[in-house]
Amino acid sequence: MRYLGGTAGSGILKCAGADLIRASYDFDSYAQKSGEVTRCGEIRLPAATLLSIFGRPDIELLTDEGQLLQLKFSARKLAPASDTAHVDVIGQRPPPTPH
DSSP states (O other), X not given: OEEEEXXXXXXXXXXXXXXXXEEEEEEEEEEOTTSOEEEEEEEEOOHHHHHHHTTOSOEXXXXXXXXXXXXXXXXXXXXXXXXEEEEEEEEEEOOOOOO
16 A cells, blocks of 8 residues: 555535534545555534434535545444544545536
8 A cells, every 4th residue: 555645625525415513624645555546634613513414325515626536434433522533535536416
């Protein structure tokens, strides 16, 4: 595995396709021997909101740069007062088109 670098920024966290709240992120990218690129890192948002969505499979992040990233929580448990969670980026979709 080879480290490709990191990206950080902010965006809109989406749950089940609906805008939820602004969140910040800090992701690292890695190249696998197979040629596949994986990304993982942290998202940061208010603890109460994070606790309410933790573990859901339908979480996405629309970055301020326009990338729509599908996220998967990688930890099994979250401390109740935590405002940060580790996630894997499991896919990227085209951003939604404005209506």
